[in-house]
Amino acid sequence: MKVFDLVCPDGHRFEGWFASADRFHAQREAHEVKCPLCDSSDVHREPSAPRLNFGGPSPIAPQSTPPSPTGNAPVALPPFSRQVMDQLRRLVAQTEDVGPRFAEEARRIHYDETPARPIRGSATDRERQDLHDEGIETVTLPIPRALTETLQ
Numbered sequence: 001m002k003v004f005d006l007v008c009p010d011g012h013r014f015e016g017w018f019a020s021a022d023r024f025h026a027q028r029e030a031h032e033v034k035c036p037l038c039d040s041s042d043v044h045r046e047p048s049a050p051r052l053n054f055g056g057p058s059p060i061a062p063q064s065t066p067p068s069p070t071g072n073a074p075v076a077l078p079p080f081s082r083q084v085m086d087q088l089r090r091l092v093a094q095t096e097d098v099g100p101r102f103a104e105e106a107r108r109i110h111y112d113e114t115p116a117r118p119i120r121g122s123a124t125d126r127e128r129q130d131l132h133d134e135g136i137e138t139v140t141l142p143i144p145r146a147l148t149e150t151l152q
């Protein structure tokens, strides 16, 4: 959806919601876009940049990002037992989060370019395969996002 700031010849300003800029132009050509105050169809876009809305069918509702596990974890997970959570929490606390630089850091550690230390981060399947091919073994763990956020 795009929101355009529109203005009529009388200077009334209003917002129009359109699927795309093309749709706006088509509807404007067909005189379907009218000023809500004076019904004029001679409307123009204000020179401001269009705002993008990434929402679904109800554009006003705020979008909340569903919490998802980090890394390449499977989506459907059984509830974590307290024991597993404690182990994961310890692991998170003892490792340095290098985020998307995981593959790069793992490689530097392997080749003694940086001090060896336990690290965690995210890596693509391709990156992990490349590491494996170089003899660098990694472990993929489904670490719930909430667990890492509480520590940072």
Ligand SMILES: [Zn+2]
Pocket (backbone or CB within 6 Å): 008, 009, 010, 011, 012, 035, 036, 037, 038, 039, 040
């Ligand atoms: Zn008007």
